[in-house]
Amino acid sequence: MAKTADRARDVLGDREHALRLLRLMVLVRRFEERAEEQYTRARIGGYCHLAIGEEAANVGSIDCLGADDYLFVSYRDHAAALAVGSSPAAVMAELFGKETGVARGYGGSMHLLDVDRHFLGGWGIVGGHLPIAVGAALALDYQDAPGAVLCQFGDGATNTGAFHEALNLAAIWGLPIVFQVINNLYGMGTSVDQASAEPELHKRACAYRMHGERVDGNDVLAVREAAGRLLARAREESEPALLETTTYRYRGHSVADAGKVYRTADEVDSWRERDPITRFVAVLQEHDLLDDEALDEMRKQVSDEVSEAIREAAAAPAPGPDELYDNVYGDEHWREQFDAMDTAAPFGEREETRSWLR
Template structure:
């Protein structure tokens, strides 16, 4: 470890900071490993996309966010939620489809949310949340608020029309937003080279007169440094940016994909040799900020925390089917608006099954 890294790494400034960062990354890793296991036990349904390998990209970019800032994520959002500080038991509860989940069991793996921490969603349509994140930034600008939006996306979203429209509007309107493309190099089984004419994704920013840059997404220090800087510029100067964090998912696209037919064993091994957690742990130990024992204790703590989260989720109640119709609308007057639609409603749509939010 060179002394320059220590000097340039605010994450290694003291043991508490290093421990927090490492713990968040280890939490994501362990949570996702156990999620995969729980999925195979059929306690989790639907699609399930793991963030294993992408811990530094998540934690490094989310760490600089303040209480004024907003966060948007893709459907690969477990790591996003954990990095922003959501309760692991409530996140696991959502994966289990329980009433105690972050979205009450209505959203599932792809639609995690934490309004209190201003994490406004995991979103299931590739690229679809980008214009919405722009709207959040527009609202901050409208109110002359201090906040900034961090909008995560995958490399697959780069080629949607929504990406183009969102980045153009963000730059045109000088909005406080940073787009973080977590380039894990494959959209499902399609490599960036097969999908993008320009494979250096950060260069797309130039088309919008926007700052773009690429950092090593497995180096949490590098991600943190770049994200801090770009978020600050967006906040203070209303100049949005595109930050490419180059990383790799150690697992397949989802738990249903082994991730092996479109990637070589050599490629996977080469990236696993650059494990973001091992890189940071080694750096912290080498810098004398943490000891090997510290790391081992931390890992054991996280194991227990995740086991407890699973136990809590498993024993939590499922949503009551009497609440099937809850929250489809938010306006308090909705029940009255729809009351005259109950007559001759199809079977199953009768009024007595409804329980509007008021």
């Protein structure tokens, strides 16, 4: 317990670090609010899952990653990209499907990545990235390389077969990986209580004789302390762990869900009272690390940075049609296959696509 408090104080003893953490959470919040707005302006196509309310769970653990570590996350991935240091302009450009995006505009909102920063995605299949993250941990172990893997996923993912396979292999092989379940109480419209026979998700670790624990995912220092400790153990002792961080998404599952049918307004309000940013601001103020003026200035700077990101992303070019077949494996038959596809698109895209193919 004493050690826990010490580690939390580490950050509070380093003003620059503490403010960097806060700034990141404020950036994620602002970025997501503006992404939501840009979606309604039809600048973002496909899906878009926002992490408003979950900033501490995302940012607190990613803050513990070192240069040798690797990160895998689900499709609710904007915060992860920003937390590893991808530029907001490149992340926004990816959402817009632009050439300057982190994945050249091929991936969109759910498939962000930044290989240079060891951020290996952004994955759309629920639970699908867990075995891939285990593969990365196996590679580290096999090559006797330093570092560990952090794999974040939702509560819904803990009910997939891939979750059990991944934890089992990580445990029997003793791999350097921390599985972080971001328990936001819902998988789309289904609550954890309805979906999970053991709703205290960290307890599932015992089925693999793995260490499991739960922390308040809206307390960035608690998340950071637990993730830092478990990642250190993964690196030094090659011991995997399951960390459950409880949090809440204020918005619906995706921009297509208002999030009002399966939960009450009172429930949402009760979580707003535990808002991760408001709480961290209060801690910083208590420790005389931040005053109102500095907070306003930070908010303004972040807001301007995101506006600039939007401007840059909007002005960037989209990848050209000539790139349609880049990175497609196989022989020339795919041309015929694409040609034979009827996209059933209402605005004449089919004819347009055909003209590219000629």
